[in-house]
Each structure stands twice: as structure tokens, then as C-alpha cells.
Amino acid sequence: MSTIEKQIDVSVPADVAWDCLHSVESYPQFVDGVREARPEGKRRAHLDLEGGGKVREVDAEITDRAKSGTKGNVMLWHTAHGEGAELKGAFTVRAIDDQHTQVQVRVEYDPEKTRDTFGGPKGFAQSDAIQELVQHDLEKFKDLVEHQR
Template sequence: MSTIEKQIDVDVPAEVAWDCLHSVESYPQFVDGVREARPEGKRKAHLDLETGARVREVDTEITDRAKGGEKGNVMLWHTAKGESADLKGAFTVRAIDDQHTQVQVRVEYDPERTREAFGGPRGFAQSDAIQELVQHDLEQFKDLVEGKH
């Protein structure tokens, strides 16, 4: 498994960032490749992903670990069992002060299974591409959440 961690500071209260992360329907606005997203029950989400010329459907499971304080709140997620790409990760939301928040994302993936499921380059090129994608998604999240506030 490979792991990517990125973070960004946003100029909104922690509750605003936390609520946006839990608004599954907003994922297409900040996660590249997500065409449509919808909640399925309290802890699941269904995503339609555009990967090149094809559309893939992916189901995810979400678990919250609200800690509060300096440790922040953590939203864990992973693709459902049986998905060809075994992905998992976490969003951590930490209040810097009343109006500023740090959002950290961690993504764990198997490079070969991810490449088989979604295509793209191999090795370091794939890792670089995924890191750039995660950073870009964080920047889009910042634009979205700061625009909503």
C-alpha cells in the first residue's frame, strides 16, 4: 500500500468544513472525476466516477470519529468490499481558531490495483499524478467551502 497525505488551511470555522465533507452531493464540485455522488443510508455513498472514456460506479463506506479539540474530527472512508480498486483514507478537520481550519486528507491505495481499475501511468509517475490530484481536490475544496461561507 502507498500513502499520500496532504493538508490545506481554509478560512471557515471547523463546523463549516466538516459539514461540507459530509455533504456527499457536493463531491462533484471538488473531487476531480466524480460525476455524481449520493448518500445511501447513513454510512454509505455511491459515486459515479469518470475515468478516461468510461464511467465506473464505486460504493464507499464512511465512519466518523469525532474527537474535537486539538485532535479535530476524523472521517474515515474506504471503498466497499469487492471493488477492484481498494482505496481507503481519512479527512481530518482541526480548528486553528474560530474562523480558520486545517483540513488534512490521507489516501491509502495499492498502486497496481488502482492502475488496473482506473488506468494511467505506473510507478512514480502514478504516485505523482495521484498526489497532484489530491492537492488539486483540496484546493477545489477550499474554493468551495470558502465560497459557501
């Protein structure tokens, strides 16, 4: 498994960022490759993904937990069933002050399965591409939460 961690500071209160992450329907607005997303119950989301010229359906399980010793919350997620790569990760939301929040994302993936599912380069080139994608998604998230208020 490979792991990518990225973070970004956003100019909104922590609860605004947290609520946006829990609004599954908003994922197509900030996660590249997500065509449609909808909640299915309290802890599950269904995602229609597009990548490598293919459309795939994936279900994700979501679990929340308070991060002890900090003023932060963590949303853990993993693909539960569907076609393609198995992914898992977490969003951590930490208040910097009343109007600023740090959002960190961690993604764990199997490089070979990810390449087979979504196409694209191998090795370091794939890792670089995924890191750029995660950073781009964080920047889109920042834009979304800061301008929806």
C-alpha cells in the first residue's frame, strides 16, 4: 500500500468544513472523477466514478470519530464494494481559530490496482499524478467552502 497525505488551510469555521465533507452530494464539485454521489443510509455513500475512459460504481463506508487530545474530528472512509481499486483514507478537520480550519486528507491505495482501474502511468509517475490530484481536490474543496457561505 502507498499513502499520500496532504493538507490545506481554509478560511471557514471547522463546523462548516466538517459539514461540507459530510455532504456527499457535493463530492462531484471538489473530487475529480466523481460524476455523481449520494448517501445510502447514515454510514454509506454510493459514488459513480469516471477515470481511464471507464465509468465505475463504488460504495464507500464512512465512520466518524473525535480525535482525542486535539480540537479535531476524523472521518474515516474505505471502499466497501464495487468495481476496481480498493481505497481507504481519512479526512481530519482541526480548528485553527474561530474562522480558520486545517483540513488534512490521507489516502491509502495499491498502486497496481489503482493503475489497472483508472489507467495512467506506473511507478513514481503514478504516485506524482495521484498526489497532484489530491492537492487539486483540496484546492477545489477550499474554493467550495469559502465561497458557499
